[in-house]
Amino acid sequence: MYVTHLECPKCQSRFNHRKLAQLCEKCSSPLLVRYDIKKIKLEFSKEKLLSRPYNLWRYKELLPIIQPKNIVSLGEVITPLIKLDNLGNKLGFKNLFLKDEGMNPGGSFKSRGAAVGISKAKELGVKSFAMPTNGNAGAAWAIYAAKAGIGANIVMPKDAPLITRNECAISGAKLYLVDGLISDAGKIVAKAVKKYKIMDASTLKEPYRIEGKKSMGLEIVEQFGWKIPDVILYPTGGGVGLIGIYKALLELQELDIIKKLPRLVAVQAKDCAPIVKAYDNNQKESVFWENAKTIAFGITVPKALGDFLALEAIYETKGTAVAINDEDILEYQMLLAKNEGLFICPEGAAVVAAAYRLLKNGWIKPNEKIVLLNTGSGLKYPDTVKINPPILSVNDEIEI
Amino acid sequence: MYVTHLECPKCQSRFNHRKLAQLCEKCSSPLLVRYDIKKIKLEFSKEKLLSRPYNLWRYKELLPIIQPKNIVSLGEVITPLIKLDNLGNKLGFKNLFLKDEGMNPGGSFKSRGAAVGISKAKELGVKSFAMPTNGNAGAAWAIYAAKAGIGANIVMPKDAPLITRNECAISGAKLYLVDGLISDAGKIVAKAVKKYKIMDASTLKEPYRIEGKKSMGLEIVEQFGWKIPDVILYPTGGGVGLIGIYKALLELQELDIIKKLPRLVAVQAKDCAPIVKAYDNNQKESVFWENAKTIAFGITVPKALGDFLALEAIYETKGTAVAINDEDILEYQMLLAKNEGLFICPEGAAVVAAAYRLLKNGWIKPNEKIVLLNTGSGLKYPDTVKINPPILSVNDEIEI
Numbered sequence: 001m002y003v004t005h006l007e008c009p010k011c012q013s014r015f016n017h018r019k020l021a022q023l024c025e026k027c028s029s030p031l032l033v034r035y036d037i038k039k040i041k042l043e044f045s046k047e048k049l050l051s052r053p054y055n056l057w058r059y060k061e062l063l064p065i066i067q068p069k070n071i072v073s074l075g076e077v078i079t080p081l082i083k084l085d086n087l088g089n090k091l092g093f094k095n096l097f098l099k100d101e102g103m104n105p106g107g108s109f110k111s112r113g114a115a116v117g118i119s120k121a122k123e124l125g126v127k128s129f130a131m132p133t134n135g136n137a138g139a140a141w142a143i144y145a146a147k148a149g150i151g152a153n154i155v156m157p158k159d160a161p162l163i164t165r166n167e168c169a170i171s172g173a174k175l176y177l178v179d180g181l182i183s184d185a186g187k188i189v190a191k192a193v194k195k196y197k198i199m200d201a202s203t204l205k206e207p208y209r210i211e212g213k214k215s216m217g218l219e220i221v222e223q224f225g226w227k228i229p230d231v232i233l234y235p236t237g238g239g240v241g242l243i244g245i246y247k248a249l250l251e252l253q254e255l256d257i258i259k260k261l262p263r264l265v266a267v268q269a270k271d272c273a274p275i276v277k278a279y280d281n282n283q284k285e286s287v288f289w290e291n292a293k294t295i296a297f298g299i300t301v302p303k304a305l306g307d308f309l310a311l312e313a314i315y316e317t318k319g320t321a322v323a324i325n326d327e328d329i330l331e332y333q334m335l336l337a338k339n340e341g342l343f344i345c346p347e348g349a350a351v352v353a354a355a356y357r358l359l360k361n362g363w364i365k366p367n368e369k370i371v372l373l374n375t376g377s378g379l380k381y382p383d384t385v386k387i388n389p390p391i392l393s394v395n396d397e398i399e400i
Numbered sequence: 401m402y403v404t405h406l407e408c409p410k411c412q413s414r415f416n417h418r419k420l421a422q423l424c425e426k427c428s429s430p431l432l433v434r435y436d437i438k439k440i441k442l443e444f445s446k447e448k449l450l451s452r453p454y455n456l457w458r459y460k461e462l463l464p465i466i467q468p469k470n471i472v473s474l475g476e477v478i479t480p481l482i483k484l485d486n487l488g489n490k491l492g493f494k495n496l497f498l499k500d501e502g503m504n505p506g507g508s509f510k511s512r513g514a515a516v517g518i519s520k521a522k523e524l525g526v527k528s529f530a531m532p533t534n535g536n537a538g539a540a541w542a543i544y545a546a547k548a549g550i551g552a553n554i555v556m557p558k559d560a561p562l563i564t565r566n567e568c569a570i571s572g573a574k575l576y577l578v579d580g581l582i583s584d585a586g587k588i589v590a591k592a593v594k595k596y597k598i599m600d601a602s603t604l605k606e607p608y609r610i611e612g613k614k615s616m617g618l619e620i621v622e623q624f625g626w627k628i629p630d631v632i633l634y635p636t637g638g639g640v641g642l643i644g645i646y647k648a649l650l651e652l653q654e655l656d657i658i659k660k661l662p663r664l665v666a667v668q669a670k671d672c673a674p675i676v677k678a679y680d681n682n683q684k685e686s687v688f689w690e691n692a693k694t695i696a697f698g699i700t701v702p703k704a705l706g707d708f709l710a711l712e713a714i715y716e717t718k719g720t721a722v723a724i725n726d727e728d729i730l731e732y733q734m735l736l737a738k739n740e741g742l743f744i745c746p747e748g749a750a751v752v753a754a755a756y757r758l759l760k761n762g763w764i765k766p767n768e769k770i771v772l773l774n775t776g777s778g779l780k781y782p783d784t785v786k787i788n789p790p791i792l793s794v795n796d797e798i799e800i
Contacts, residue, residue, distance in 0.1 A: 054454045054478070074741050075482045075500050078454070080475025086547065100475050103503060106743070107779050128800065147486065147741035153800055158791055166785035170737040170778070175789040176798055184794040196800040337570040341474050341547035343506070378570070379507050379779050385566035389575040391558055394584040398576055400528065400553055400596045 001066045002040050006031040006207055009309065017064065020124045022205050030204035030306050032247070033064050033211055037254045044255070046226060054078050056112060056215035062251055063116060064211050070123040072148045074105035076115055079216075081223040081371070086339040091356050095369040097229070098336075099220060102344060102377030106167060108298075109216065109241060109375045110140035116212030118144035121199060126150060130192045131201035132185030134237065134298050135164030136376055141201055142173035153192065155185040160297060163380050181292060183302055203238040204306045210244045217248025220371060221258060228262045229369035233355055235347035236266035236275055236321075237299035239310030241375065246313035262371075264319040266310060267354040269294030269326065274303060275310055279321035284308055295326045295384065296346040298375065320363060322354040329353060333384060345381050348374030401466045402440050406431040406607055409709065417464065420524045422605050430604035430706055432647070433464050433611055437654045444655070446626060454478050456512060456615035462651055463516060464611050470523040472548045474505035476515055479616075481623040481771070486739040491756050495769040497629070498736075498752075499620060502744060502777030506567060508698075509641060509775045510540035512616065513609030518544035520608040521599060526550060530592045531601035532585030534637065534698050535564030536776060541601055542573035553592065555585040560697060563780050581692060583702055603638040604706045610644045617648025620771060621658060628662045630768035633755055635747035635775050636666035636675055636721075637699035639710030646713035662771075664719040666710060667754040669694030669726065674703060675710055679721035684708055695726045695784065696746040698775065720763060722754040729753060733784060745781050748774030 006015040010029035015021050017033065024031055040061045052058035055076040065071055081099050088096035101109035118141065121129065128151035131141060138154035145152040152173035156164065157180060168175040178185045186202055193200040200206065221228060228249070234242045242264055252258045266275050272292035278285060288303040304310065314321055326346075333349035336342050344352075351372045358364040378384065392398070406415040410429035415421050417433065424431055440461045452458035455476040465471055481499050488496035501509035518541065521529065528551035531541060538554035545552040552573035556564065557580060568575040578585045586602055593600040600606065621628060628649070634642045642664060652658045668676050672692035678685060688703040704710065714721055726746075733749035736742050744752075751772045758764040778784065792798070 050450070073482070075480025075503060077477045077480065077503060080477065082473070082475045086549070100505075103475060103477060103505070105500075105503070105741075107507070107777065130798075130800065143737070143741035143743065145741070146738055149486070151800075153798065155792070155798065163779055163782050165787055165789060166778070166782055167743055169787040169789065170734055170743055170785045171741055172738040174798075174800070175787070177789050177791045178794065178796075179791055180794050187794060188792060188796060188798060192798050192800055195797070198800060334570055337543070338546055338572040341505075341543035341545070341571055343543065343567055343570055377507065377779070378566070379563055379777070382563050382566055382782075385570045387565055387569040387575070389565060389569065389577050391577045391579055392555070392588060394578065394580050394587060396578075396588060397595070398530075398553065398555065398574075398588060398592050400530065400551075400574070400592055400598060 002035045002061055003064050004034050004036050007034045020126065020199060021207060022200055031207040033207050035062060035251070037251065041255050056115065059215060059218045062214065062218065064208055065119050066123060070119050072115065072119045072122060072144050074111070074143060074147060076105060076111065077103060078219050079103045081220065082342070084340050087336060090339060092359060092366050093370060094367045097370065098342065098372045098374055099216065100342065101373065101375050106140050106143050107377035107380050108136040108140060109213070110137040112212040112215050113137065113209030113240065114140035114144040114212065117141065117201065117206060117209040118148050118150060120208040121150060122148045126199045129153065129199035129201040130189045132182050132189045134182050134300060135160035136298055139164040139167035142168040142171045145173065146171040155188050157181055157185060161380050181300065181302060203240055210240055210247060213240050213244025214248040216241065216373070217245035221252055226257060228258050228260060229371045231263045231265060231364060231368060232371045232373060233265040233267055233351045234373045235296065235299050235350050235375050236268050236310060237301035237304065239275065239304045239306045241373065242266055242313050243306055243309045246317070261317045264313050264317045265354065266314055266321040267351045268321070268323050269296045269299055269350060270323045272300050272302060273323035275307060276321040276323045278307065278311055279314060284311055296329055296350050298345070298347045322357060324350040324353045330384060333378065343378035344374040345376035345378055346384055347376065402435045402461055403464050404434050404436050407434045420526065420599060421607060422600055431607040433607050435462060435651070437651065441655055456515065459615060459618045462614065462618065464608055465519050466523060470519050472515065472519045472522060472544050474511070474543060474547060476505060476511065477503060478619050479503045481620065482742070484740050487736060490739060492759060492766050493770060494767045497770065498742065498772045498774055499616065500742065501773065501775050506540050506543055507777035507780050508536040508540060509613070509616065510537040512612040513537065513640065514540035514544040514612070516612030517541065517601065517606060517609040518548050518550060521550060522548045526599045529553065529599035529601040530589045532582050532589045534582050534700060535560035536698055539564040539567035542568040542571045545573065546571040555588050557581055557585060561780050581700065581702060603640055610640055610647060613640050613644030614648040616641065616773070617645035621652055626657055628658050628660060629771045631663045631665060631764060632771045632773060633665040633667055633751045634773045635696065635699050635750050636668050636710060637701035637704065639675065639704045639706045641773065641775065642666055642713050643706050643709045646717070661717045664713050664717045665754065665758070666714055666721040667751045668721070668723050669696045669699055669750060670723045672700050672702065673723035675707060676721040676723045678707065678711055679714055684711055696729055696750050698745070698747045722757060724750040724753045730784060733778065743778035744774040745776035745778055746784055747776065
């Protein structure tokens with residue numbers, strides 16, 4: 001274990017990583033986990049990975065778990081990086097890839113944050129937590145909490161995907177719906193955390209889920225043979241996926257494993273695009289987005305606590321930010337399924353549409369290596385597909 | 401490529417594997433793919449696997465694809481084999497494992513059959529096929545067909561899981577519902593296949609999906625360090641999973657990679673248990689089950705074409721067959737989620753209940769290595785979880 005301390009990226013205060021930490025006690029910023037990179041550089045080699053399990057736990061030098069016995073696993077896999085030749089040919093990309101996070105336990109990338117977050121919570125002796133969620137994060141934390149024997153209290157908007165309710169409930173979490181947005185759920189959680197003195201597992205209010213999400217970046221680089229793609233596009237709500245990938249890339253750069261960074265692109269929905277608006281105005285932080293609403297429910301986050309970190313990731317990598325409307329989201333979801341057989345979530349579909357827009361306006365070159373991050377499985381969003389198939393009786397015939 | 405021919409397991413007729421084949425032209429039995437095992441024995445070594453992709457295509461010597469360019473992939477993974485210590489301790493198992501097929505593309509084990517079946521169809525120049533399905537198989541063949549550019553015509557009972565309709569439709573398959581069972585869908589497909597002269601992709605009416613399902617057996621043995629578990633329990637509808645695993649084990653035995661075989665257990669639903677009934681009566685074939693109905697919809701198969709092969713697998717491995725009622729299925733589905741954080745499909749839950757029954761009656765010993773095969777993700781079955789969470793307003797508080 002190579003963790004040295006927790007660090008505030010705003011005021012640079014340092015905190016002990018052996019105690020449960022939430023936000024910076026001085027300036028209320030999210031905290032980041034820091035590692036002894038010099039020591040890792042001496043002791044780590046890519047060859048060591050060959051004999052390790054084929055999942056995120058293989059990157060143990062860059063993960064915060066001290067004792068392997070504290071690892072809580074639901075069978076994580078290295079999610080596939082799939083070359084999209086059919087769609088690429090159609091749209092004009094020569095090197096288009098999709099990393100399919102729908103292949104995680106629970107069907108979304110949120111499992112990465114939960115796997116590392118719950119494992120570290122177990123290591124720190126946490127017995128119970130509460131969190132607000134747009135659905136998938138709560139479901140992921142609920143299933144990992146069940147395996148760890150930790151109590152989960154989940155508050156989600158009543159409009160969150162129905163299946164995520166089931167995941168929470170069947171795993172034994174205490175589930176509450178709120179007639180509002182994730183920001184409203186957050187207020188209810190904040191009160192409960194204060195009153196009952198339990199862990200607050202809200203996005204970025206504990207430092208370890210970033211470390212889990214970071215593994216997406218590590219995997220992408222390993223999957224490209226320890227090289228970087230040119231561009232990574234990410235659906236951005238709370239922004240932790242983007243922040244995590246950026247942190248992974250910086251650590252790999254410090255380790256001299258990569259030299260350059262890929263350009264990172266934040267993709268949001270047109271009617272909830274605070275990061276895009278901040279980027280367009282060249283600002284370091286976003287402003288609360290009023291009346292947020294999109295079919296890509298997972299990225300309905302009107303104001304993200306880590307907005308300044310997501311924006312830093314974009315600016316420092318010479319990336320950009322793009323907003324997509326709901327009609328385009330549904331169109332590109334179907335386009336990907338029809339051409340590539342991949343049924344992805346609307347958040348992921350926004351990224352496909354964004355890549356095409358950036359290709360058309362010249363920001364992406366046709367031969368660049370492009371990674372589309374699909375954050376979850378389309379199986380969790382049945383309402384995005386409208387169909388009305390014919391109902392036959394046994395003696396009917398079909399025409400082909 | 402080591403395929404020598406196709407063989408009828410009933411009348412031993414041989415057929416050319418370089419032509420599209422369906423059932424045995426002489427006796428209408430399903431056909432099996434045969435390999436030059438002696439040659440594989442000379443040329444294969446376990447060490448060769450180390451540098452191969454971590455998915456079913458690593459077992460290429462035992463797969464029927466001639467040209468790698470014909471492989472149609474949606475990002476398959478080696479599905480996890482998860483030790484269930486929490487549930488094991490509770491129920492009295494010391495070595496209880498679950499192989500989670502919900503982690504396949506499309507969320508079910510059917511992807512294995514579709515991956516190899518569609519790849520081989522592409523290799524043989526197939527342009528279009530029709531198939532009846534209880535939902536998951538049709539969805540899996542539809543998504544792989546989309547990637548391959550092959551036309552899919554899918555007929556499923558109107559009671560099949562709703563999400564599988566979406567998967568078919570969004571991937572561009574032609575989808576039909578039938579007011580009846582899979583056997584009724586099969587009759588409609590048979591007429592269409594005859595009329596339009598297209599490939600019949602019905603269960604076991606083409607020889608290659610078994611080869612895909614076989615990979616479950618290969619993975620289990622590799623995951624146990626090239627050793628076998630004592631028992632594998634499998635939810636059994638059409639029986640191809642069980643038949644495939646049995647075929648894998650026999651081939652590994654012929655290759656001298658394993659010596660003994662695990663006992664194979666077919667698990668069915670109490671109200672659709674033709675294989676269990678045949679086993680109880682010591683018969684080689686099953687009888688059509690009237691009024692079949694179970695919440696484990698995927699195994700609602702009143703009469704399987706490969707029943708004799710599934711029964712052979714049970715008899716030859718000294719296995720057994722068990723029927724579980726719907727109440728127990730739902731109870732064990734929840735028990736697994738609460739204790740292990742795994743939200744599995746009802747078919748998989750039947751297997752958990754069956755293992756416990758066999759432990760209680762002494763057929764399974766507490767220290768034996770037991771593999772529960774979960775065939776799909778619970779995400780595809782939202783109706784199996786009944787919940788009614790409280791709806792809060794923004795100013796409400798929660799009690800913990």
